[in-house]
Amino acid sequence: MKYKNILQIxxxxxxxxxxxxxxxxxxxxxxxxxxxxxxxxxKLINNEIRPDLIFLDINMPFMNGMEVLTEIKKREVIKNIPIIIFSTSIPLDIKTKIRDLGAIDFYTKPNDFKVLKNLLKNLT
Known part of the structure; x- marks a missing residue:
């Protein structure tokens, strides 16, 4: 899969x-x-941005990644955008929930630049 427009939240x-x-x-x-x-x-709902892949963090203020994922998947105009959970920590108990909510995959953020490059090379 080659993506042309990536959004990271x-x-x-x-x-x-x-x-x-x-x-x-x-x-x-x-x-x-x-x-x-x-x-x-x-911005997604208002069609101000139109990514073809979203990398979504879980632990954020105001609205966590699980809530964002849930809201995206409820909206007809944006529900088909592939979402990858990309977070510092992904608790075991929510890994199944992530898939059930519609994320295509999840990764723990690597600290090593080469590892991150390889991951992105394979995903994008």
């Missing part, structure tokens, strides 16, 4: 910058980061 600016640096080395995809999940959801 993550409140951690450093994690997003790290992600972008790795992505730029392995893909020509356009990249957008939105740090406030409520704003990201609004």
């Amino acid at each position: 993550d409140d951690d600016y450093d994690d997003c910058n790290f992600f972008l640096e790795a992505l730029e080395e392995v893909s020509a995809a356009a990249y957008t980061a939105i740090h406030n999940p409520v704003h990201a959801l609004q």
Whole structure:
């Protein structure tokens, strides 16, 4: 699968910058980061952004990733956008729930740049 427009919803600016640096080395995809999940959801619903893949963090203020995922999957206009949960920690008890809610996969954020590049190379 090759994606042309990637959205990352993550409140951690450093994690997003790290992600972008790795992505730029392995893909020509356009990249957008939105740090406030409520704003990201609004932009998606209002068709202000149209990604073909979303990387979604779980642990965020205002609205957690599970809530964002649930809201996206309720909306006809955006429910078919593939979503990958990409978080520092993914508790075992919610891994099944993530799939049930409609995420296509989940990954724990790697701290190693080479590992992240390889992961993104395989996904994008």
